[in-house]
Amino acid sequence: MDLFIQTLINGLLLGGIYISVGIGFALVFGVLEVIDFAVGEYVMVGAFAGSVLAAGLGIDALFVVPLVFVAFYAIGFFVQPFLHHVTTSNVPMPILMALVFTFGVAFFARGGILTTFGPNTREVPTSIATGGVTVSAIGTFPVARVLTGIFGIVAVAAFLYYLYNTKGGLAIRAIAEDRTDARLMGINIARYQSVAYGMYAGLTATAGVFIGIIFAADPGMGMQYTAFAFFMVVLAGMGYLPGIIVSGLVLGVAQAMFSTYVSGAWVFFVLFALVYVVLLVSPQGILGRGEPVS
Amino acid sequence: MTETVLETTNLTKRFGALTANDDISLSVDRGEIRGIIGPNGSGKTTLFNNLTGFYTPDEGSIVFDGTDITEWEPHRIARAGMARTFQIVSPFRNMTVTQNLLAVEAPDSIEDKHARAREILEFLEIDHIADNEARGMSGGQQKLLELARVLMLDPDCILLDEPSAGVNPALEKRILDHIQELNDDGTTFIMVEHDMDVMRTIADTVTVLDQGQLIAEGSFDEVTGNDRVREAYLGREVDLEEVLG
Structure with missing residues (x-):
């Protein structure tokens, strides 16, 4: 029983960070109508940025988190206009163009890191997020995982607060619902799309720092998180952001349970079997609230 | 003296071989309710898309409230009123x-x-x-x-695309009353509407488009009495003997 509860909590903590990867990805899908294959690479580059900055500045990786957010917000803000250009300048298949573009970004990021740092993993140094927290009668949880879970929850809460309670958030949601109408309502969609993409890049890279603290920064880690992001969006229902919270937690718990009770090797197989079942049975996600992109 | 709120000069928009708006010059006074009519495919929607920045015209210009907005983006035009x-x-x-x-x-x-x-x-x-x-x-x-x-x-000017389409008569009256009330307060309206009774009641001036061109302009009775307008809607009168030989 203890093992079960411990596994469950570990899974929920992991789920917290997955949500912060999935929610930006889902937002970009809704607001830009772009499936961003580079999502996992933002995680990977974020982990490396955390590693390099913390080592370079000689401070704990936790303290470079705001820096990483700001840096990647800026990167996203300036990448988006290119993405906008390739998807709007009279191309016959904008979705395909966006896929090619984000594939390019992904390969560029991965190639850049491999060239600069080589194929080996790098530690993301922290002295704060070490050791364990012991909860009596249940077990001991690594501090890194607890902080990561907390970060995920706080970041997503802040993100949703912005979307649902601010003027900018309202504009971004309006764009996600209907781009044409949003423009007629005076909303500068190019600017808000840049803001949305910047927030997504910042949030995803920051999640990367925490994931790096737990598992180390690895040039090959990106693909896994791209796959996870797809998994979460399909499970949540396309375009339904709150669903990401549920699907992120399902992902974290499913991964923890399978690793503990069955085998780590089966995790991907089972997760993607689940995605296909959801697509077949309830294409609008497990909560049935997803909407097709108009 | 009346003041012009919107003016297009030689507005032209082409899609390949099709000229959807062909050399349209029209001028709308402040406080007017302008009706735009024309058969399907006559260029009414293209005109709206040109005016609101969704299309960039190939030729001609659009001046709104004294400012040239021809190349402006939709959100900027909306915010300009x-x-x-x-x-x-x-x-x-x-x-x-x-x-x-x-x-x-x-x-x-x-x-x-x-x-x-x-x-x-x-x-x-x-x-x-x-x-x-x-x-x-x-x-x-x-x-x-x-x-x-x-x-x-x-807004100073509101473009309405079929405000009475698909609504029941009671609601239609409510909507038209609101339009009238806003108009009394100085808002200009440009309205595409297929319901000719609505047009007759509410429009000060009616502009008729056909095959992308502006073919007539005037009061409702004037334009509906115009031969070219009848032709556009009903087709050319055909002399059967001439056709059959």
């Missing part, structure tokens, strides 16, 4: 009625957006559903919400 509604309404479905209004980037002249939103909802008599999600509203209520949203822009 030219608003537009669609025939098929599409409110932001996952937002409440009030949020739909607050999402509008109202011009800076509106200081308190919340107060303005309340005022508009009261004016249109839909304030009782202010906190309802738009997805659950009836078609008629959505039509009023669409009008409410554009009023948040505090």
Whole structure:
């Protein structure tokens, strides 16, 4: 029983960070109508940025988190206009163009890191997020995982607060619902799309720092998180952001349970079997609230 | 003396071999209700898309409130005071009625957006559903919400695409009354409408388009008595003997 509860909590903590990867990805899908294959690479580059900055500045990786957010917000803000250009300048298949573009970004990021740092993993140094927290009668949880879970929850809460309670958030949601109408309502969609993409890049890279603290920064880690992001969006229902919270937690718990009770090797197989079942049975996600992109 | 609020000069838009707007020069006075009619495919929607920045004209210019807006983007035109509604309404479905209004980037002249939103909802008599999600509203209520949203822009000129299409007679009257009331307060309207009774009642001047060209302009009775307009709607009179030989 203890093992079960411990596994469950570990899974929920992991789920917290997955949500912060999935929610930006889902937002970009809704607001830009772009499936961003580079999502996992933002995680990977974020982990490396955390590693390099913390080592370079000689401070704990936790303290470079705001820096990483700001840096990647800026990167996203300036990448988006290119993405906008390739998807709007009279191309016959904008979705395909966006896929090619984000594939390019992904390969560029991965190639850049491999060239600069080589194929080996790098530690993301922290002295704060070490050791364990012991909860009596249940077990001991690594501090890194607890902080990561907390970060995920706080970041997503802040993100949703912005979307649902601010003027900018309202504009971004309006764009996600209907781009044409949003423009007629005076909303500068190019600017808000840049803001949305910047927030997504910042949030995803920051999640990367925490994931790096737990598992180390690895040039090959990106693909896994791209796959996870797809998994979460399909499970949540396309375009339904709150669903990401549920699907992120399902992902974290499913991964923890399978690793503990069955085998780590089966995790991907089972997760993607689940995605296909959801697509077949309830294409609008497990909560049935997803909407097709108009 | 009347003041011109909107003026197009030689406005032309082509799609390949098709000239959807062909050399259209029209001038709309401030405070006018202008009707635009014409058979399907005559270029009415293209004209609206040109005026609101969704298309960039190939030739010609658009001057609104004394400013050349020909190359402007849609959001900039909306904020400058030219608003537009669609025939098929599409409110932001996952937002409440009030949020739909607050999402509008109202011009800076509106200081308190919340107060303005309340005022508009009261004016249109839909304030009782202010906190309802738009997805659950009836078609008629959505039509009023669409009008409410554009009023948040505090527009000088509103382009309406078939405001009476698909609504029951009682609601149609309500919408037209609101239009009249706003017009009395100085708002200019440019309206595409297929219902000729509506046109006759409400439009000051009617512009007729056919195959992308402006073919007639004047009062409702003047244009409906015009031979070219009849031809555009009914087809050319054919001398059967001539055709059959």
